Structures are given as C-alpha cells and as structure tokens.
Amino acid sequence: EKNLPANEGDTRDLVWLGMNVFLFVWYYRVYDIPDKFFYTRKLLGSALALARAPAACLNFNCMLILLPVCRNLLSFLRGSSACCSTRIRRQLDRNLTFHKMVAWMIALHTAIHTIAHLFNVEWCVNARVNNSDPYSIALSDIGDKPNETYLNFVRQRIKNPEGGLYVAVTRLAGITGVVITLCLILIITSSTKTIRRSYFEVFWYTHHLFVIFFIGLAIHGAQRIVRGQTAESLLKHQPRNCYQNISQWGKIENCPIPEFSGNPPMTWKWIVGPMFLYLCERLVRFWRSQQKVVITKVVTHPFKTIELQMKKKGFKMEVGQYIFVKCPVVSKLEWHPFTLTSAPEEDFFSIHIRIVGDWTEGLFKACGCDKQEFQDAWKLPKIAVDGPFGTASEDVFSYEVVMLVGAGIGVTPFASILKSVWYKYCNKAPNLRLKKIYFYWLCRDTHAFEWFADLLQLLETQMQEKNNTDFLSYNICLTGWDESQASHFAMHHDEEKDVITGLKQKTLYGRPNWDNEFKTIGSQHPNTRIGVFLCGPEALADTLNKQCISNSDSGPRGVHFIFNKENF
C-alpha cells in the first residue's frame, strides 16, 4: 500500500533525472548526426559527442547546485507561498539532499567529459605528428596554409605524451579543466560525512573553492576549441558529396576547402543567474549578520550544555525553525546551525548548545560559562544571527493528532513545539487543530535529560492545573542502561513519580515497540490524519516510514500516518 502524498521529493528527483537523460541524449545527437560535425567526427569518432553530452548536463547541474543553498531565497519563496504550500515547503526543505545529489551528478559527468576529451586530445595530437590514419592527417593539415581555418585545434607538431601535456597547459580549456576538476575533487573529499561531522572548519573553508570552480567553468570554453564546419561553408561544400575525394578539395568546383569555426561558449548563460542569486544570498546573510543581537541570559545546564537567550529587533520565528549563529570573538567566518528551543510566543529566542568541538568550546569560554561568578551583561560577546529558516515542523499544528519522535539531541525542535503548543492551548489560539500529542524521546542515558526534563515537568504541572492530563502523552526511552540502574528502577517501580525524571509518566527501558505504538494509536484515532515527525538518525527514519506506510489505510477514509523528517 503506497503512502501517496508523503514524498514529493521523489517527483522532483525524477524530473531532475529525466532532464539529465534528456539533455544527454539530445546533445549527443546534436554532435553525432548533423553534417556540421561530419569532419570533426572523422577525426574524433564518437568521443566528440561523448564529451559534449555530459558538458550539457554539467551546464544544467552547475546551474542547479547553487540554488538549494540559497537559504534566504528559499525562505522568501516559502513565505510568499502561504496558501496550499505544504507541498512546496516540504520540497524546499529537502535542499541539502538535493544539493548532494546534484554534486554527485556533476562528478559523474565530469568523469565522462574528461575521459572523452582525453581520447580527443590524444587523437588530435597524433594526427598532427603523422601517427594516425591518412584521412585524419589530411584533415588536420587544413589550417596550415594562410587562408585556411583549422579543424584540428592542435596546431603544434609535438608528439604524445608531451603533445597532450602541452595542449593541457597552453589552452585555456586545458588549464581551467585541470584546475576546476582539482577544486571539485578537494570539495568532495572534504565533504564526506566523517570530515563534515568532525572537522567542520575543513569542510567549510575547502568548500569555498567553488568560487574558483565557477569562475573557471565560465571561461572554460572561451577559446572555442570544439570545431565544426561553418554554415556558409556547408552551402558550398557538402561533406556527404565531397568527403571521399579529399585530395581534390580546392581543385574542383563543388568541393572547396571547408571552413571551420569554434562553438561559442554557452556555459556562462546557464550559470550567471544562479551565481548572481548566490551573491545576493551572501550579501543578505552579511547584512543580517550586522544586525544587533543581544544575549539576555546565559544558562549552563548539566553535562556540557548551555542555553543562550537572545533578542534581536524584528526577529520573528516559527516552531522548529533553526538559525545560523556566528560569534566573531570565537571565529570570524564560521556560521553554525542551531535549532531554536524557544516558542514564538516568548519575547526572546533561545538555543541550547552542546559543547562538543572547537567552536562550541570557544563560545562556552566567551560567554564566561567556565567562571563561577556572575558575568556582567556587557562582557558577553557579540553574536550575529542569520535566519530563522524553516523546517517541516511548522506543519505540526495543522494535524489533529501527532506523533513526535526525537532521538538524543534531536529532541530540540520539539522543545519549541511543545512550548508553543502549550501557549496556544492556554490562549485558546484559533489555528490550533491539535488535540493530542504522542511524544517519544529516545536517548542513550539519563544525562541528556536535565533541561528538557524541566520543561516536561512544567508542562505536566500545568496540564494538571487545567485538568487536561491527556493532551500530551510522552514516552522517554532509555536505550542504554546498566545493572545498577536497572535494580534501582526495579525497586522504585511502584512509586508514582519516575525516579530519573521526577515525571509522573514513567521512563521506559529499551527502544519502543513501534508496531504496537502505531497500532494502538491508529485504533484510538480512526479516520484521522496523524502527522509523524522525526528528528533523528536515518535508520529510525526508515523504520518509522515503513510503519507509517503499513499502518495507514489504503482508501481516503480511515487512519493515515504522514511521515515528516527533519533535515539538518
């Protein structure tokens, strides 16, 4: 049974893949069929078309790759499409995945393009040093005489392999080709998961080689070394009639010496738009970062977590959004993303930061968290904020019933959601369709709890006061526990409040049995659309997605689980 509306990303991916195939085939035929390239093909065979087809795909993909990372532009588009736009918004949210896919396609096409041109260069050079068939040699001689235009772009007679190397370093296409391919390789090797997660600075700085990549790409074709017969020449000299008597060219009337010219560069037309948009994006980020941000409160939580509460003029957020934060005192260039943990209804915005690396350690010290005494407000460092940027969790309120699943630190967007839901409920907000929340927090040990436990405790108390303890039902699942903890739990099994969290609802041990959970919830809410929101690892996403599909009814009536995944 297919869960139809859940994944519009698939449509976008299919359209993109289809365009790639179409462009490849189309441009392959452009170079493989018409007479314009008849003589070029005599020289190069199918290596010509095999180099130009991926080139067209490269134009397409290099145009696209800058767009998913224009986060301000995307945010603007999201905001302006406020109507029917749950679909569009979710599509825009899958930007990072798309960016990576396009990058891999660029790498693939670069490989095909380069390999085809390696053959082209080898054969072109060989034809000039008489290391080829007589026809190619004769074709390559055209251009030696003063009034002739050349077909073979290699004019020097240097034999391989020096000849090929010479071409690479003396032709713009060669130099730019090698340079930008190197940039691409360095970008890719520094963007692997290991490097990105553990050494963010290496990833971020190396990625800026894309500037060199795009400049080199724009001028890569400027010397016009891909040659074809000119239109005027085709009128006077038709290849199909004349190709067989090459020794007679120029001597008989209907076969003058053919004339050739190079293709004008096309790439810049594809990429200049996105390059401009990206430039605007960076300018917007810069302008936003200049806006004053004030840290109103710094809270140190146990186990290497700090909370920053801030204010910025004109800052408006929605639940589950994230911001990019820069602290010039720690690093002048780095921006790091953090989920907002405050609700829009509060008069400040906050983030919770785990201290795990260089930058966060630096921030910890800059905010004076390593000192015991009270810090004066003016000593707090200057902060720049870009955002907020949206995620799928804004859709939470439009469902009647939701399942929220957060693994480890993935619970942070839900802090914002739970707070906001409670504010809305208390203020009887009209747009709140939500009647029931099932919340699951999976974590390895009890350490991660503390600041979130405070929040849950507060909600628990408030719900009791409002006589609506059923509104939120939560499960905190410890996925790693030892014998001493186990016996401790066993001893206090009967007590009303959980010993670890102090919360009335109990802590559970081990991972939840998702099948049971989905079936129970499904049976308690028949004929409802239930939103399932996850912030956590891929494996869990797969599990939940499968559960959503298998527990949803096939028809339009009945219960439907709709899966939404956060992507950071």
Place this chain on the structure above:
Amino acid sequence: MGQIEWAMWANEQALASGLILITGGIVATAGQFTQWYLGAYSIAAGVLVCLLEYPRGKRSKGSTMERCGQKYLTRVVKLFGPLTRNYYIRAFLHLGLAVPAGFLLATILGTACLAIASGIYLLAAIRGEQWSPIEPKPKERPQIGGTIKQPPSNPPPRPPAEARKKPSEEAAGVPTGGPQENPMPVNDEVV
C-alpha cells in the same frame, strides 16, 4: 582549528587519488595511448594506494566510523608496523608514487590529487599524528551477550525482597557505573 586530525582528510584525498589514478590508467591503457605503459603503472600505483588507504585509522578523540569490510586490510596494513604507522613515510611514498604518472595527460590529475594528499599527510606528520588500527573490542560478557538480540522493551523484573541488597556487585563480570555495552550496535547517532 585545534582539534583537526589532518590525517582524516589526507586519507579521503589519498583514497580518491588512488581511484583517479586507476581510472586514468585504464583510459591510457585501454586506449593504447602513446607510452601507455605509464598508464599500466598508474593502475598498479592506484591499487596500492587504495589498499593502503582503505582502512581508516583510529581517531585520537571520539569513535571512528570504519569503512565497510576494512578489518581484513587493517590486519595487513598493521603488519608493516612503522612503515604504515608513520605519516612522514606515507607522505613521501605518495609523492614518489605520484611522480611517474605525471608524464601522461590521462593520469596527471591523479598525480596532482595524490601530491595534495601527500602534502596533507606531511602536515599531519608534523603535528605528530599517526595511524593506529581500529581493533574490534573484546567481548566482556560473552555468556549474556550471545543470546540477547534486541534491548529489552519492558522494564526489568522486580527481584524478590531478599535479593534487593547489593545487586550490582554480585552480578558476574559487570562493570559498575558505566552504561551497558550493547551486544548489538544500538545506533543512536546524533544528526
């Protein structure tokens, strides 16, 4: 950039270079380019580099993600002792391997990439990094670990009143105070 382990990036770069050398070498050999024997060399050099670089070294901080099936190569690479542990040697080895491939256009990209990897390894060596094999952890509780397939999903049973005193010290071979070492990997990887 205090915490950077350059060797991690050098390793990715070198592995990519190996693949590029192999590809360029295949092009030159299959296309029978002039002096294609340099292409054949490039394939061999590329394979050597890939075999050497495939097993990821252990990071000094935090856990390291192994590459799929790398433990077999880890054993082989470990055998060479200081030759593979020391990054100075690796840097010069890669530089040396890269040079002959620079004489052919088809493989010159491999040369450039491997030379860059060599440079990053040199940087790693200067900062005192070295390669250590990722070894599988010895099983601490074989008698219990063997049969549990999934962490339990129900609360642990409540022991009888008499057995409630000192439960943890009595249990066989359990390290107290630390979190359970799950016999099956429990992936709780943080996004």
